[in-house]
Amino acid sequence: MSITYLEAIREAQAKLLRDDDRVFIYGQDVGGAFGGAFKATKGLAKEFPERVLNTPISEDAIVGAAIGAAMQGMRPIVEMQFADFSSIALNQILNNAGTHYWRTGMPVPITVRLPSGGTKGSGPFHSQSMESLYAHYPGLIVMTPATVEDAYTMLIEAVAIDDPVVYCEHKYLYYHLKADKLPDKGLPTGRARIAREGRDLTIVSYSAMTQESLAAAEELAREGLEVEVVDLRTVKPLDTDTVLASVARTGRLLCVGESFPWGGTNAEVIARVSNQGFHLLDAAPQRLNAKDTPIPYHPNLWSAHRPNAKNIVAKARALLRE
Amino acid sequence: MSITYLEAIREAQAKLLRDDDRVFIYGQDVGGAFGGAFKATKGLAKEFPERVLNTPISEDAIVGAAIGAAMQGMRPIVEMQFADFSSIALNQILNNAGTHYWRTGMPVPITVRLPSGGTKGSGPFHSQSMESLYAHYPGLIVMTPATVEDAYTMLIEAVAIDDPVVYCEHKYLYYHLKADKLPDKGLPTGRARIAREGRDLTIVSYSAMTQESLAAAEELAREGLEVEVVDLRTVKPLDTDTVLASVARTGRLLCVGESFPWGGTNAEVIARVSNQGFHLLDAAPQRLNAKDTPIPYHPNLWSAHRPNAKNIVAKARALLRE
Amino acid sequence: MLQTAQRTAKSKKKKDAPAPLAETAADKTAPPHERFLEAFRWMLLARTLEEKLVSLYRGGQITGGVYIGKGQEAVSVACGLFLEKGDIFAPLIRDQAGRSAFGEPLVDVTRTYLGSRLGPMRGRDGNIHRGHPRDNELAMISHLGAMVSVTVGTLMAKRFRGEKDFVGLTCIGEGGMQTGAFHEGMNIAAVEQVPLVVVATNNHYAYSTPNAREFACDDLRERAIGYGFEGYSVDGTDLTACLNVIGGAVKRARAGRPPQLVVASVLRLSGHGEHDDASYVSDEMKQQPFARDCLKFAEQTIIESNLVDRDTLVDWRKNAVMQVDEAVAAAQKEAVPEADKEDWCALSTRDLVDHVDEE
Amino acid sequence: MLQTAQRTAKSKKKKDAPAPLAETAADKTAPPHERFLEAFRWMLLARTLEEKLVSLYRGGQITGGVYIGKGQEAVSVACGLFLEKGDIFAPLIRDQAGRSAFGEPLVDVTRTYLGSRLGPMRGRDGNIHRGHPRDNELAMISHLGAMVSVTVGTLMAKRFRGEKDFVGLTCIGEGGMQTGAFHEGMNIAAVEQVPLVVVATNNHYAYSTPNAREFACDDLRERAIGYGFEGYSVDGTDLTACLNVIGGAVKRARAGRPPQLVVASVLRLSGHGEHDDASYVSDEMKQQPFARDCLKFAEQTIIESNLVDRDTLVDWRKNAVMQVDEAVAAAQKEAVPEADKEDWCALSTRDLVDHVDEE
């Protein structure tokens, strides 16, 4: 049996609905026989008609309602149809969910699923990676699973956590990524994973870029270059220790992320390593981001806009030459 | 004659309205005899009743309307009552204004004024610094004036620029900061300013934190420590060259910003210097941010939440000891 | 848990108003004039408290803004008075009367305004940004309109859990009705068919902005039908009318009718906040019928129809002043927060807190 | 500048439809049946084009989604047909007919779907996310509701400049009406009293979501009064009715009446996009009167009332196919964008572009 990243997300939600009647799924087109724009909730409304609910096109109210339900003891999972549309819910996520525990002492355990990242032909408004906006503000946990196993266990973890979680699932991995089976448990939340060991260079990445980085590492291995790939898993909290330990081994750091270049996860990782691991670095830390324009529709442009194995390899080679 | 930071913003808008009939001011309570929550448009509606207009409490539509007017040749200035409420307009700013030129070839010259930053007793929703959210996305210029002179010339520049500008004016500086007169022109947009020269340490800051940094530099000077203070003026574009040149002189970098710690301007500056000026650094680059919680209401908490001259001095001393 | 908390709130409430009247608060079948008298006493308490807050503010003893509900007490008290244990209340800027009637202890107000560490917000948030979510009094965020959908969610949760006969009530101003969040919240309430009452007070200004620049329909009540709400108007200066119309709306929502919108008309009899002299409010405005002071008018009714004698009114006033002074004195004695005693954690899950720089 | 651009558009339009009829497009006093016939031809052209796009999509020649307006051509064409030089049009997902009637060259559609570098979006954006802002055809962003306030702003600008007799028209679906952005946009249009027409098409689904989970009022037209709009309903399957009602709304807005809301009722006769088999649409739904195919019904009217003979209809169909084939062939010949030929600048002010890392 082989299961995809997308199926893992559906399986996690099925399990959550079965095991915990505080859980409900709320979002556009998640219900009925349809099961969501990406089918991440396919079949769930049949089994749990009262707890898998279609909503109006009202992202602010969808998250607002989830917050209210969480205050009353529920464990809502919100599906945004695309991460890009969470801009409409951003105020509820940052200013209501993110501040509530600190202000009142009562946490709001909501999980907001963001189908994130670029895919061919999706264009400026169906391709965004928004983890950096949410991680910048206090009070939120931001998950960015890069594997089928993590997609499954981290979503279950997200719902278990008493604090609000923004769960960024990558649309490019939905079908591309497969595993043989689903684990019962994964690494603890907030712990990064050494996706591949190596002693020449550390690549820190997350979500779909972990897969591109692993492909790049493969290729570089053929040249005898041993690249260590760190998968952050959550960008907030960010596992600085694991990153530093890797840089201590390699002395070289390349950060790879799909979001826009100014600020964001790559900048944060480099800032931490430069600050706490300055003496560990044998060369200037580098980063690869998407370009600083909207995400293009045409595949020719899109494939050049996002980092990919090819330019990761090039950047890594240059860095290894220093 | 002495003029405050706030008066400079009003003067700039008066001049813009007088010199250019494409300019209009749009926002909550900006009109009538009232002239805005902070009086930044006081008296302007009297002189230009048709071009200083009160709006409903509809941030999304306020910015949407400004975008439409800009497409038709106007030069709207939007006043958000507090930066914090721009979360409601964020979608129009990022996804409409920020993408329009790249998508269609037609820029939308809007200026969105964000009364930003903390003041005593303002609490979680009237104190935010949001420049990092806007700078992360493509297509926007983000200004953060730190002086009365810049508040004036940069606002005039903002309206002259064909691209959308997010103009972050700091509420703490409104009354605290005074100048003798207003200049006709300032440094070019995108150019950082050496606010104080020194050869021992570079402090990179912007907005109100430039003032705290200068106060810290004063104090350190008494101990014979010469701190160079770089005022970024715009956080996007970010003047890497001026920062690097300063670090080349001092070998030490401390970034000071008032926004939340994860990501943002401080991380971006450190990432650039570590990447492009790695060999210039004699010690690990440091940063001081606000704490990673909502901004507290009580002055005892607020003054500990934001960086200030006192802990800048402490951090600088430690860094100079390395 | 919720219930204990609720009980504490109710018992605290007994402390605010003398027992006999407080009892009738629970007893929703109280004869009209008793309900009216209890409402009047909460209004009196709110007005007394807010006058005190204003003087503290003028005396420089309150940091930040002070936002009062002067002129809106009749609407507000009716919002709190008909809610029972297990109901949800999401008050807004000008709901001191309703908060007290719902069971918010007076000392919570003074603690929050004075930044006491013992207050519900512990000095982390201030003034009207307070609540007891565990006691079903939601803590508003500033962004207007945002609390409508949150209230809807609390009611969905109660339905999920199989609770019965509950309602939720939230308040908004005519300005806040123009936010997208309000629209989405109203619509989703109707789609989910939750027992929600939305009380909108048109006090004719959003800060300095008059109705003409806020909306363009003749009567905001007309929006109800477009959402699938039942809509009512009420003279917000008339306590009797407020009790009838808002009480009726709560009853209908509880009985399973569609969500209810009540639009009250008043004039804000203060500045937007105490920093604001409201010089933009014309004398002509102040002559309008909706500018009538609801508290004065209620007192007049009491006197004219002899509901209680003048001595009792004097006692009630004294009692209100006493309670307010107690609440202020108590909060003033208490410790304010100190930075080094805070743990500065925005997450309840301590081991998931992110550490940007090692200190 | 705007005018030249507009002229080009209009002349391009001549190319799409044969001269005599195109002329009547400008001539708004054309006798009803000529207007009807012109409208029918734009509908036919849109249907023909979109059928072609679907086959290209099925053949794997289009990257990304294809979103068509099948069943909504009568509403859409009426949206474009009454707009004149200097008017603003902000079309949405299902407005191929209206776009063509407004003057969007057919080749822009094929260029955008096929990613030609010569298209208005130059391969940077695709499918329905296209426009000619300089020709007053706004380029929608995906976020529903966002274009309403943008259209309001364009009309405010025209008023600032002292222009006269202009209108703006924007389209929305019943799903998009539930967004906060739509609410804020409607309200601000009424507050600013701009000459705006909003045409909302209730095609009974938002993607897979039926009306029952979208809103809870009986008739969305009832929202007009709450905004201070004038509201009308129309059978979106009846071209004559669409021309009368939408044409009338445009006329009233132009004449200085309040903003106009027209709510049309139809069934989406396709999937949400071509990737969607719409299996969630019940047969019962498909039996409803609003499920009638507006194009078939219009053609039936033409035949029954003998407006033109069958040969002419055949010619028109041929002409539509010819135009579509031309537009496809042209776009297919053209170069697609190449990464190294792009300047990757999101700002028009080149010297203000930020450079994160030196390359």
Ligand SMILES: Cc1ncc(C[n+]2csc(CCOP(=O)(O)OP(=O)(O)O)c2C)c(N)n1
């Ligand atoms: C989304 C949003 N924008 C702006 C503000 C700033 N603000 C606070 S109160 C207020 C006026 C509110 O008017 P209204 O809703 O009528 O309530 P009232 O103060 O009259 O009781 C404004 C503009 C806000 N709180 N939220």
Ligand SMILES: Cc1ncc(C[n+]2csc(CCOP(=O)(O)OP(=O)(O)O)c2C)c(N)n1
């Ligand atoms: C704010 C926002 N949320 C979600 C979406 C995703 N989305 C695109 S079209 C659509 C359905 C639109 O339904 P409706 O407005 O009725 O238009 P129709 O497709 O029926 O013509 C949705 C949910 C979006 N575009 N914008």
Ligand SMILES: [Mg+2]
């Ligand atoms: Mg008001």
Ligand SMILES: [Mg+2]
């Ligand atoms: Mg629809």
